[in-house]
Each structure stands twice: as C-alpha cells, then as structure tokens.
Amino acid sequence: MDFKLTEERQMLQDSLRRILSDTTDHESIAKATDSITGLDPELWEQLVEMGLPGAMFTEDEGGFGGAGFDIMVVAEELGRAGLPSPLIDSALLSGTVLASTRPALVEEIIAGRIIAFAHAEPDSRYELSQVSTTAQQSGDGWVLKGSKAVVHNAAAAETCIVSARLAGATDAAEGIGLFLVPTDAMQMRDYPLHGGGRAAELVLDVTLDADARLTEDGFALIQTAQARASAAQCAEALGLMETIKALTVDYLRQRRQFGQPIGKFQALQHRMADVLIEIEQVRSAVINLCGHLDAPERELHVSAAKNLVGRTARLVVEESIQMHGGIGMTMEYALGHFAKRLSMVDHRFGDADYHLERFIALAQSAA
C-alpha cells in the first residue's frame, strides 16, 4: 500500500504547478477562449516541451508514462489552474485510438500536434454506440456524411478523428468505423464554451482516401479512449474542486460581516467541512479509477467515479457560490470561472444519473 507519487510524477506535478501558476489566471483563460483556436499557443508549446502529451503514452508508444496515475497527476494540475487544454481530446481520446491504429501519429501528438475527436452527434446525448454519420465505400476511398456535435478543440486541430457507421443499426456497437478527416474538409461552426475553451459543430459530406480509415470496428477502442478521458476529466474536476475549496476557505477567513469573519459562523463551518469530506471522497474515487484503467472492472470504476464526481461537482459549485454571497456570482472574481468550468463536467462523457444507471447494470451483471 503506497499512495505516494513516484519521484518522476512528483517532479512533473511540481513543475507543472509552477508553470501554470506563473502563466495562467482566469483572465488569460478568458482571453484564450476568445481567440480563434480557443487556446494560448505559446502556453501549449511550453506544456508540450515539458512533456505533457508524452506523459499520456507508454514508453512502447513513444511516451514516458501512460498509466492511470500519470493521467491523474497531469489532469489534476490542469484543473487546479482551471486551464482548458487539448490534452483530453488530442492525447487521450485521439491518442488512445491512434496508438493502436496509426502509431506514427502518436509521435506527432507527443510533439504537440492537436487531433480532435469527433464522435458524439447532435442526438446521441451520452450514448457511445449512437452513430448516424455514415461511411460508404466509393471506389478506393470513402464518403462520410453526417454531423458531429460539441467537438472540443476542432478549431485548433488540422485533423479530426471522425466516427462513422459502416454497418448496423444507428445504435449498434458493431460497425462503427473511425476515420482521419482534415478539418477544413468539413463545415465547421465554432463557439466558446461556458467553462472556457472552444468546441464546434461539424457537418460532413466528404470524400476520403482509402487509408483514411483507422479501423472498421472501433467501438471497443472508443470505449477505452473514453475511459481514459473520463479519468482525466475526473482528475481535472478534482483539481478544480481543490482550487475552489482554497478560494472559499480563504474567503471565509477574510470576509467580515457582523463584526467577525463569516467563517466563524457554525452554519458555514459545517457546510465547508462537508465540502472537504466530499472532495476527499472524489480524490479516492479518482484513485480507484486511475488504478483500474487496465483492469477488467475498468468500466465499473468509470461509472463510479463519474457518478461521484458529478454529484460532488454540483455540491461544490453551489456551496462555494452561496458561501461567497454576491461576489460568487461575478465573472470578475476567479471563482466564477472555476465554478462554471466545474459545473460543466456533468455534461460530457455522461452525467451522474447516466452513470448511476450504468453502474447498477454493470454491478448486477458482474455479480
């Protein structure tokens, strides 16, 4: 039993925390969100130099990490800084797919190239097997038609991985192909997101070369990719919660009403104590998930963590705003950005109820 980080991970965590605290605040994030790509290219370059994408891949794949706890360390720090980044999308979603289908591209991702992951569709909600976009063979190549929804970092990516149905019903797990598509071949409507960063709606009517197809049966890969991305998302949420907790505790100490710090009111003390307890629960759930990313019960831990994180995110968002009073409602103070970003974790990769239902089904079928 050892919950300490290895020396390498500790170093990565320290340097990441340092660089982010020097470069990143809610104003710089807002500025990047308003830019064309939704990210600060210089900062991204710095993070790439530090080896951020590389830490998401094993040595065999050309990286220097790739385990669940590598994901946890990096994503938690990104969360702590509130920084939207292409890491989840490019290195974890697309990277996981490419590592087993087109390893040469992993090297480019490690070098900082951004490849977006366009799987969800306007009507698919959180259903992983729901793919209506079609892929048809045409001569040597492929014709893809359909739409993709809320594709994070599409505007920053020259290339997207797009899922499209080769066979089967629109909700069948079988018959989902994955393709590499140049972003400029698609119609793109790009927009900012509530928690910072940008995403896009994509409309496809494209003809691709034969080698654009990465796999003809991608469901298992998509599920693995999403498990790794969910681990990162949960760890990022944990980092967001840690910062929100620190901001709120500070505020409870500083803010005076009725002649004393509001943190002296027991009504608030107990609630802040509950917030702390729940955040520690989240840390454990994230550890559980990151420790089981390669285990047979991985999906059970995905749903456990996503459910717990979703529930706790709501608690932390609402309690932190409430305990701040009016100042918690503004975008001029850092809490606003962190709380909004945290309030969005439940809208990607499935919400708390979705995963509660899924957890029950998985637990019952395992029993």
Next chain:
Amino acid sequence: MDLSYSAEQLAFHETVRTFLRDKLPERLSLKVASGKRLTKQDFEEWHAILNQQGWLGVNWPTEHGGTGWDAVQRHIFEEETTRANAPRIVPFGVAMLGPVLMKFGSDAQKAHYLPRILNGDDWWCQGYSEPGAGSDLANVQTSAVRDGDHYVVNGQKTWTTLGQHANMIFCLVRTSREGKRQEGISFLLIDMNTPGIEVRPIVLIDGEPEVNEVWFKDVRVPAENLVGTENMGWTYAKYLLTHERTNIAGVGFARAGLAALKRIAGEQTHHGKPLIENPFFAAKLAEVEIDLMAMATTNLRTIAAAASGQAPGAESSMLKVKGTVIRQQINALTKQAVGPYAAPFVSEQLDEGSNLDPIGPDYALPATQAYLNNRKLSIYGGSNEVQRAIISKAILEL
C-alpha cells in the same frame, strides 16, 4: 378547510386571463418563454400596458392609483402573469419604494414620485448593499453630511440591479456615527444624473451585466429628498424588505419552470426513449413536483392568513428558503436534461433579432444561464442562511 377559490375570485381569475390574452404582446411573451434578453424598452412597454389597465400598482391602494387588490387577488395575478410568460414587473419602484413613500414620505414626495413610478417617468434602483454591508446591512458606510439645504453624499453602493437603466436610486446612507449602528441610517432619494455619480456594470456568471457598482463623490442631494426623519432609515428599510419579500415563494416562476422542464425532458432521448420516462430522471422530477405542490399550499396558507389581516412574519422566511431551493432544483434538472448542449455559450444568440441559429436545441443556452443566474435567489433579498437564522430566533425561539 376549503381549497377552492370563491366565485368572485374565480371571476377575477377569468378577468386576468382575458386581459393577458388580449393585451400581452406576443413579441414579449415569446421572448420571456425563450429566455431572450429583455431590454429596458421591453420592461417599459409592459409597464405601460399594465398601467393603462390600472394594474401596475399591484400592491398599491386605489387612492394612489393602485389596484387595491387583496393578497389572494395579487396571488392570482402573479400566477397568471408568470404562466402567460409576461415580463416581470420591475420591483424597485412599484413593489419597494412605492409602499415606503406611501407610509413614510412627505405629501410632496408622494405627489411627485408615485405618479412618476406608474407612468414610467422614473426607473428606480435599490442602493442598499455596499462592499462591506451585505447580510450585515446595518454596516452601511456611504455617508450623507448636511450642508445647508443639501446632503453631500460620499461612498459606494454595489450589486445594484439594473442600475444602468435607472435615473433614480433610493439609498441607505449614514447620517450619524453615534449610538447603535441602526440609529444612524437615513433613507435618501438620489437623482442618478447628479454630478459625482459613476456607474460601472458587473458581469455575472451567466455573462449578463445585471448588476452595477455605483460611486458617489461629493454628490449634492437636496435635503427635501430625505424620506421621513433623519436617522430613522433603518425602520423604513425594514418596512421595504417586508414588501420585497411578498411573493417571495415564486410559485408562479417554479410552475413555469417545471412546465418547461417537462417539455425539454420529453424531447431529449435517453436509451432511445424520452428522458422523462427514464426512472432516474423521472424520480427527481417527481420529487420536485411534489415539493412544489406542497409549497403552493404553504404559500396559500400564508396568503389566506395575510388576507385575514395577520401580518406576515417569519413565515416569509420559510417561503423564501423553500421557494428558492425548489426553483434552483428545477433549474439544475433543466440544465441536466439539456445534456451536452448545456456547454456552448453564444450569448449573442439571446439578442432579439439575432439571426444566429442556436447551438443545439434553442432551450439549451437559456437553461444553463438560468441555472447560473438563479444561484442569486438564495443570496439576495436576505440570504437563505440569514432566513434560517430568523426562523430559529423568531419561530423556534432558540
């Protein structure tokens, strides 16, 4: 025990419905229903329509041009206007200042300001809160020093809702630093166009500049703008707050929100079926509906007591806490129901006449915004913590 309305009340109900059907412009109700941004002109237009009918002074007696309605009639009106998606009545002049002037204002103040509130000549805002005076309102520091027949005002107000639209502000100011803090506060009416006043909008987490900071630097205010007696402002301020807290339960808003939520949950699909049929979601929806049904009756119980002459006391604190928690839960479920499209944030889409297509369903953006914005419900008008403290003191006597 009789839960139904009397014949007269039913007839009144019908009159209100007919009026709304005939007079509420569709342009406005569509904007409200779709969560579009309301402009100053939109509010003014609706005020004018109500005023034409004699229905703007909802809580005013007839002698001042009000409706003279009792608590049940006001409730029916509130319920029907929210159901019909009418813009809300901007509360600062009508609901807040009006009653204070009627009770404590001079004859000249009544004659001058009350008709201007109804006619839309003045847009009032509320200058209570300051950076150091939130829940602890008695801590107001903005000072007013008598200089001949003027007061000279210095200091800062904050969180001033829609102050950017206002030409008038009613303020709590400090006129004495002796004795108890509450005994050195006065109630002053200030023209926002007086030199020395500066207004700066504050953007809230939903992206909207709904509130403002207001600075006063050597602002000269005619002494005749003092309401009542110097240093008695705390009494007037508290009187105003009891009016701010009427209709605090927000049952009408909750019902409208619940209806919208059901529509959305019927359109979203989960595992190939409408989300509303999913037992996990349906259970949460049912719970909040059950809460609201009981809440509506709790509300009617206090209204009936008020109509029979009992002054609402700590009951309004109860309604505030439960009413806001229910509305916030409806907002949270609505955001949840929207799914992945809760994330895009294209605020230009809310402008009237914007030809931007919504990202995802048109209800998505307003759902997230309402969730974020309505966090305010448990903060302002006396935070829910402050309300619980009132309940434990006044009802439980702890």
